[in-house]
Amino acid sequence: MTELSATEHDANGSAASPEDEKPRVLRADAARNRALILAAAATVFAERGLEATLDDIAAYAGVGVATVYRRFPNKEALVEALFEESVQQVVDLAMRAEHADDSWNGLVMFLEEVTRMHTENTGLRDLMLHGTYLQDRVANAKDCILPVVTRLVDRAQHDGHLRDDFVVSDIPLIELMLSSVARYTNDIAPELWRRYLGMILDGICSERSTHRALAEGPSVDVVDSALHANHHRH
Amino acid sequence: MTELSATEHDANGSAASPEDEKPRVLRADAARNRALILAAAATVFAERGLEATLDDIAAYAGVGVATVYRRFPNKEALVEALFEESVQQVVDLAMRAEHADDSWNGLVMFLEEVTRMHTENTGLRDLMLHGTYLQDRVANAKDCILPVVTRLVDRAQHDGHLRDDFVVSDIPLIELMLSSVARYTNDIAPELWRRYLGMILDGICSERSTHRALAEGPSVDVVDSALHANHHRH
DNA sequence: GACAAGCGGAGCCACCGACTCCGTTTGACG
DNA sequence: CGTCAAACGGAGTCGGTGGCTCCGCTTGTC
Numbered sequence A, B: 001m002t003e004l005s006a007t008e009h010d011a012n013g014s015a016a017s018p019e020d021e022k023p024r025v026l027r028a029d030a031a032r033n034r035a036l037i038l039a040a041a042a043t044v045f046a047e048r049g050l051e052a053t054l055d056d057i058a059a060y061a062g063v064g065v066a067t068v069y070r071r072f073p074n075k076e077a078l079v080e081a082l083f084e085e086s087v088q089q090v091v092d093l094a095m096r097a098e099h100a101d102d103s104w105n106g107l108v109m110f111l112e113e114v115t116r117m118h119t120e121n122t123g124l125r126d127l128m129l130h131g132t133y134l135q136d137r138v139a140n141a142k143d144c145i146l147p148v149v150t151r152l153v154d155r156a157q158h159d160g161h162l163r164d165d166f167v168v169s170d171i172p173l174i175e176l177m178l179s180s181v182a183r184y185t186n187d188i189a190p191e192l193w194r195r196y197l198g199m200i201l202d203g204i205c206s207e208r209s210t211h212r213a214l215a216e217g218p219s220v221d222v223v224d225s226a227l228h229a230n231h232h233r234h
Numbered sequence C: 001g002a003c004a005a006g007c008g009g010a011g012c013c014a015c016c017g018a019c020t021c022c023g024t025t026t027g028a029c030g
Numbered sequence D: 001c002g003t004c005a006a007a008c009g010g011a012g013t014c015g016g017t018g019g020c021t022c023c024g025c026t027t028g029t030c
Helices: A028-048 A054-061 A063-071 A075-098 A105-118 A122-129 A135-158 A170-185 A193-204 A220-228 B028-048 B054-060 B065-071 B075-098 B104-119 B122-129 B135-158 B170-185 B193-204 B220-228
Strands: none
Touching: A028 A063, A028 A075, A028 A122, A054 A063, A054 A075, A054 A193, A063 A075, A075 A105, A075 A122, A075 A135, A105 A122, A105 A135, A105 A170, A105 A193, A105 B122, A122 A135, A122 B135, A135 A193, A135 B122, A135 B220, A170 A193, A170 B193, A170 B220, A193 B054, A193 B170, A193 B193, A220 B075, B028 B054, B028 B075, B028 B122, B054 B065, B054 B075, B054 B122, B054 B220, B075 B104, B075 B122, B104 B122, B104 B135, B104 B170, B122 B135, B122 B170, B170 B220
């Protein structure tokens, strides 16, 4: 992330160097700017999602747009440089969840953590739930996650914690639901999604003697202003 | 809807007629086209939401754009002409739900029906959940609905059907969650949202002895292609 | 001190959607 | 049937947006 060298993206025109490696050494200021750009991109994409403009990111980083394009051939490359890591985090999370002591707790942890990641990083959510960037890489990550989560679900059902008619593919859709709540309420009630995760958990668990404690419900005003805010084109 | 006369929108320049009413009689072809436009708008807005272009609607109606603008001063006016009725339907639904025999069934019916309306009419959903058009009128309708639904919720709680920590403002957010599922899966599994409504209902009801029967779960492929389809910008 | 590497930001280009202009067509009425 | 306002269509305008580039100036490095 904070390397001083970077693989440049311009096709090395005439130079007949056989190796494709171009560990070009950046000038000090260039390297510093590259780091600034990555940091800015992380922040801005996390806050506003992948629809953020490279101009926005450049401004946030305090550099010109051209400087961004000098380091990264295009938007997707920048996204790639940033999120390779993030999607891996989700894979790791699934693994951790699988090895939790209690299968139900593992499942709950997975749902909770992955939603938290999505809410804290709108860019990650865009990546996982809308297929606009890095489709291959994301599909790859999903292929890693699927079998793990499948085992998690199976185990929770086998242990009698999770209702029998639950299926793995319910999980992305539950994520989708929670993400949209989070999307709308993030600014005004950033933890509200936990309330709806709680309801859903109460809806899918087998032990039905009691309710879980829910996060406090939203006031009418909160919901009104959440739905009225116009910054949700997509 | 199929009137032969229509209130024109151009300010009647010099004519000093004291009444603001302008029940201008349209020529036969104009009246026919107006009806075609309304029908087309109903279809197209329902299918693609309010982001549909007036050009799209004109094309669908088989007329030129100018013809649309000759009848309706702008997009919002057309939306208004169409959806006055739709939002009233939601108000009516709330009333019917309030007078259901069983308070829980009334609540379930309300959630079910309002979600069905949203899924069958993307335009209505845009109206209710994003504040881009007709804010006043929609706010008005919501003001009508709120007390009714509040009574519904109170009654369901009083009757011991609905968990005590549920609040009225949960309803719009539940709608939001179901709408986003429906948005993504409408093309490929149009009834899938019912499954998640079922889960949520199991999460919010007080009688926790049994699970409700859920609609069949989605296959991995269904979810994949639902999330991969790029036509969900907004 | 020289010069390639780097820089900024104005500007280009392609696209989009709301809305209008204008030459042509057509229904209504005498 | 003739007349003409009303209506028509669709090419075109306008304003906005976002990805990306051009080019004259600056700066780190050797």
